[in-house]
Amino acid sequence: MPAPDTPRDTILGTIRRAVATVRDETAARAAVEQRLAAPPRNLIPARGQVPPPQQVELFQRMATLVAATVEPVAEPGRVPHAVADYLSAHNLPARVRVAPDAALQAIPWDRRPTLEVGFGPARADDPVCVTAALAGVAETGSLLLASGADHAAPLAFLPHTHLVVLSAADIVGVYEEAWDRLRRRQADRGLGMPRAVTLVTGPSRTADIEQTSLLHAHGPGRLHIILVGPPAHGAEPLHG
Amino acid sequence: MIPASHAFKERARAAMADPDLTRALTKFKTGFPLKRAQAVAALPEFEALRDEGKRIKDHALAHLDLYLERFEAKVTAAGGQVHWARTPAEARAAILSICRAAGARMVTKGKSMVSEEVGLNAALEEAGLEVVETDLGEYIIQIRKEAPSHIIAPALHLSKEQVAEDFRRVHTHLDPARSLSEPSDLLTEARVLLREKFLAADVGITGANFLIAETGSTVIVTNEGNGDLTQSLPRVHVVLTSIEKVVPTLEDASTLLRLLARSATGQELSTYTTFSTGPRRPDDLDGPEQFHVVLLDNGRSALLGTEMQEALRCIRCGACMNHCPVYHAVGGHAYGWVYPGPIGAVIDPALIGLEEARHLPNASTFCGRCESVCPVRIPLPRLMRLWREKEAAARLSPGPQRWGLGLWAFLARRPGLYRLTTRLGMGLLGTMGGRRGRFRYLPLAGGWTGARDFPAPTGRTFQDLYRESQRARP
Ligand code: SF4
Numbered sequence: 001m002p003a004p005d006t007p008r009d010t011i012l013g014t015i016r017r018a019v020a021t022v023r024d025e026t027a028a029r030a031a032v033e034q035r036l037a038a039p040p041r042n043l044i045p046a047r048g049q050v051p052p053p054q055q056v057e058l059f060q061r062m063a064t065l066v067a068a069t070v071e072p073v074a075e076p077g078r079v080p081h082a083v084a085d086y087l088s089a090h091n092l093p094a095r096v097r098v099a100p101d102a103a104l105q106a107i108p109w110d111r112r113p114t115l116e117v118g119f120g121p122a123r124a125d126d127p128v129c130v131t132a133a134l135a136g137v138a139e140t141g142s143l144l145l146a147s148g149a150d151h152a153a154p155l156a157f158l159p160h161t162h163l164v165v166l167s168a169a170d171i172v173g174v175y176e177e178a179w180d181r182l183r184r185r186q187a188d189r190g191l192g193m194p195r196a197v198t199l200v201t202g203p204s205r206t207a208d209i210e211q212t213s214l215l216h217a218h219g220p221g222r223l224h225i226i227l228v229g230p231p232a233h234g235a236e237p238l239h240g
Numbered sequence: 241m242i243p244a245s246h247a248f249k250e251r252a253r254a255a256m257a258d259p260d261l262t263r264a265l266t267k268f269k270t271g272f273p274l275k276r277a278q279a280v281a282a283l284p285e286f287e288a289l290r291d292e293g294k295r296i297k298d299h300a301l302a303h304l305d306l307y308l309e310r311f312e313a314k315v316t317a318a319g320g321q322v323h324w325a326r327t328p329a330e331a332r333a334a335i336l337s338i339c340r341a342a343g344a345r346m347v348t349k350g351k352s353m354v355s356e357e358v359g360l361n362a363a364l365e366e367a368g369l370e371v372v373e374t375d376l377g378e379y380i381i382q383i384r385k386e387a388p389s390h391i392i393a394p395a396l397h398l399s400k401e402q403v404a405e406d407f408r409r410v411h412t413h414l415d416p417a418r419s420l421s422e423p424s425d426l427l428t429e430a431r432v433l434l435r436e437k438f439l440a441a442d443v444g445i446t447g448a449n450f451l452i453a454e455t456g457s458t459v460i461v462t463n464e465g466n467g468d469l470t471q472s473l474p475r476v477h478v479v480l481t482s483i484e485k486v487v488p489t490l491e492d493a494s495t496l497l498r499l500l501a502r503s504a505t506g507q508e509l510s511t512y513t514t515f516s517t518g519p520r521r522p523d524d525l526d527g528p529e530q531f532h533v534v535l536l537d538n539g540r541s542a543l544l545g546t547e548m549q550e551a552l553r554c555i556r557c558g559a560c561m562n563h564c565p566v567y568h569a570v571g572g573h574a575y576g577w578v579y580p581g582p583i584g585a586v587i588d589p590a591l592i593g594l595e596e597a598r599h600l601p602n603a604s605t606f607c608g609r610c611e612s613v614c615p616v617r618i619p620l621p622r623l624m625r626l627w628r629e630k631e632a633a634a635r636l637s638p639g640p641q642r643w644g645l646g647l648w649a650f651l652a653r654r655p656g657l658y659r660l661t662t663r664l665g666m667g668l669l670g671t672m673g674g675r676r677g678r679f680r681y682l683p684l685a686g687g688w689t690g691a692r693d694f695p696a697p698t699g700r701t702f703q704d705l706y707r708e709s710q711r712a713r714p
Binding site for chain 1: 264267268271283284285288289292296299301302303304305306307308309310317318324325326330374375376377380393394395396398399400403423424426427431434435438439453454455456457463464465466468469471472473483488489490491492494495497498505507508509510511512513514515516517518519520521523524525526527535537541542544545546
């Protein structure tokens with residue numbers, strides 16, 4: 001046998017020599033194929049496996065524990081007011097960069113005429129960005145964001161303040177449910193995994209100096225979640 | 241990074257004499273363990289999740305070739321490129337050529353221990369590139385020209401005064417009279433400075449905590465958000481990671497993520513967990529034009545199929561060092577290489593050679609705290625003992641130490657002789673100890689008497705007493 005020469009051949013060859021002696025090759029390949037084709041769920045903690053109204057409550061509690069703020073509003077028409085009021089309460093300019101997401105574009109922003117709204121990717125000097133989230137995950141109060149034509153990753157990292165419009169109907173209990181949603185949505189669009197998918201859990205922080213926990217490292221120092229319409233009241237989900 | 245593990249003893253001694261370091265370690269040794277304990281208490285399934293984590297990694301390692309092939313195919317299908325590197329030199333060469341081809345001048349980096357392992361920064365700088373670490377802790381040690389002292393808290397060994405001094409020394413364009421007395425002052429200064437670097441970088445290099453075969457994704461977790469700015473703003477994103485990080489599916493990664501932050505910092509989840517898959521798509525609003533994954537082996541594949549394979553389950557949470565009394569006493573730099581603490585004692589000999597790293601598996605009392613917290617249940621003390629056996633077999637330890645152990649083994653296998661020798665020895669020491677009953681100095685026991693007196697035995701041997709008590713039993 002000629003000596004393997006590329007790094008790839010050498011590495012895979014060494015691995016094969018070590019593992020092939022202890023496995024049945026046909027069974028091994030079948031097990032791998034099966035696991036990848038239909039990913040089995042592992043043990044899932046009970047915490048997030050609760051009925052939807054409790055999921056919303058758990059999401060709010062967990063998000064608040066990691067220093068995010070959550071503001072429920074009854075319907076999408078209230079979002080411009082929530083945004084404008086938040087900005088003025090924090091002495092921020094009435095100007096937001098908004099992800100060009102269909103649901104965010106459908107919001108009647110003109111109900112607050114003084115609010116300057118620009119759709120598109122974040123610019124370095126944008127102080128406040130507004131994005132949607134594909135899902136909220138109750139078990140840790142996390143938001144699932146995915147890059148694409150309707151969302152750019154830096155919207156969630158460049159600004160000082162990140163506002164997220166999340167439909168209560170998009171809250172799920174556990175990560176596994178969020179992956180199923182993502183897989184369904186991408187399949188519907190004929191796409192694979194988006195380039196960047198991020199679970200955001202609270203505002204950015206660091207403890208690198210003397211283990212002192214500080215908010216506002218490189219990412220936003222404030223994360224404010226505007227929670228639209230509790231599902232119990234039959235509100236339309238922003239993402240279906 | 242050039243290993244200095246052979247000098248562990250001298251480095252450890254120096255570390256224990258350093259008051260700044262001792263102060264930092266005193267704070268450290270209670271902080272992380274307490275937070276971990278709270279996070280574990282808040283999740284009743286935590287112990288069962290550790291079993292799951294072990295099972296997932298064992299499965300992934302048993303099928304490592306197949307999962308790596310699938311991972312590569314998925315990365316390629318998403319428009320990215322995988323580069324395989326047997327050695328640190330091959331990894332450096334791959335990244336250098338990516339940077340050259342992109343005409344890069346400035347590189348930003350997210351925290352990556354594999355990057356320390358291959359000595360990437362020095363190689364890039366030598367090639368004329370500006371390299372900027374963007375994790376706050378990594379940035380601090382970069383301007384100090386130091387190595388990280390902990391795998392998740394690289395600047396753990398420093399005080400805020402030391403950092404302030406470094407910022408004044410390096411950030412000379414800023415007002416010398418500015419206040420830098422609070423950690424928040426230091427953070428603000430670093431944020432403003434690094435923001436410019438993020439925006440100007442041509443290439444962003446990150447590590448990866450996991451690779452996902454199902455989707456071809458690389459996963460990073462950060463709290464600062466630096467990793468995301470590093471990878472989404474420049475034209476090129478390079479992921480430098482190692483082969484054992486691949487797991488099958490998003491579900492499997494989720495289970496390990498439930499363990500990682502809780503074990504590391506006691507958080508439920510790190511602030512940002514990002515799954516990166518390929519370069520920007522045609523309709524995307526943002527993202528790099530190129531996506532490269534450099535997969536380093538560097539001795540890992542050779543551990544498969546051996547007793548050391550279990551060490552490859554490691555998810556680099558740092559819990560073992562957070563709970564290690566030896567690490568608490570000497571800190572990370574004493575270990576002399578990239579991975580300190582119990583996991584370092586187990587993998588460093590494999591990655592840099594037993595001769596260089598032979599002290600590390602010996603720097604343990606086998607108290608077992610590391611194993612008791614390891615989220616993927618790596619039997620760290622047992623693996624350290626295996627290295628000690630290999631060390632003895634290779635005759636790497638000094639002669640007197642080996643002869644002493646040999647003599648003891650000879651006696652231990654001859655109970656009659658053993659009892660006689662210990663009885664004689666105790667009698668002799670008891671007489672020599674005299675009325676003080678203590679020794680200030682004892683030949684061959686300098687390690688003990690250097691720091692405290694050795695009590696002289698006063699009565700009979702344990703075995704004699706034990707036998708008597710057994711006989712006295714009804
Ligand atoms: S050996 Fe275990 S405890 Fe130590 S870093 Fe690795 S996973 Fe964490």
